[in-house]
Amino acid sequence: MFKVTFASALLVITSGMSAQTRSTDAGSAELARIQSEYADVLALQETAKAEVLAIARVLRAKPEMAIDRTKAAGEYCFKSSLGTMVHYASQPEATAEDVVYEFDATQLLAAGLDPQRIPKLPALGNMEPGKWYFLPSGVIDPHHQHVLATPTIAIAVNVK
Numbered sequence: 001m002f003k004v005t006f007a008s009a010l011l012v013i014t015s016g017m018s019a020q021t022r023s024t025d026a027g028s029a030e031l032a033r034i035q036s037e038y039a040d041v042l043a044l045q046e047t048a049k050a051e052v053l054a055i056a057r058v059l060r061a062k063p064e065m066a067i068d069r070t071k072a073a074g075e076y077c078f079k080s081s082l083g084t085m086v087h088y089a090s091q092p093e094a095t096a097e098d099v100v101y102e103f104d105a106t107q108l109l110a111a112g113l114d115p116q117r118i119p120k121l122p123a124l125g126n127m128e129p130g131k132w133y134f135l136p137s138g139v140i141d142p143h144h145q146h147v148l149a150t151p152t153i154a155i156a157v158n159v160k
Contacts, residue, residue, distance in 0.1 A: 097156040129158035
């Protein structure tokens with residue numbers, strides 16, 4: 001009887017250890033995947049790290065602000081309001097338009113902005129970094145291929 005009980009106990013212990021090892025292996029693989037996928041974020045320090053975490057919290061609170069336009073335009077868009085959007089190039093090494101800011105220009109026009117003095121927003125990839133562009137309302141946005149409801153100003157930034 002003792003042999004059967006002892007053998008049963010050993011069986012339970014070793015099977016538990018085996019399951020724990022499989023669980024640890026799966027956990028190690030998951031940790032390696034996370035470290036690889038988030039390497040750029042994990043490498044950040046101090047203010048850059050805090051800023052990315054602040055943006056993550058905003059997106060966690062309202063995830064629909066994040067728009068995936070990588071297939072159509074090679075960028076992710078952060079639409080924080082109806083007339084405000086920031087575009088981040090998914091592969092900044094492939095463009096001079098690493099970050100593009102778009103703003104509703106309605107109030108600027110009301111304050112006297114002359115849209116004739118600002119170049120029209122060109123096709124994606126043709127913006128000159130640091131130069132402002134204008135797109136009237138009702139015109140197809142050459143970056144998103146849809147009509148914008150408001151007049152828009154945009155500027156690209158090349159972070160390289």
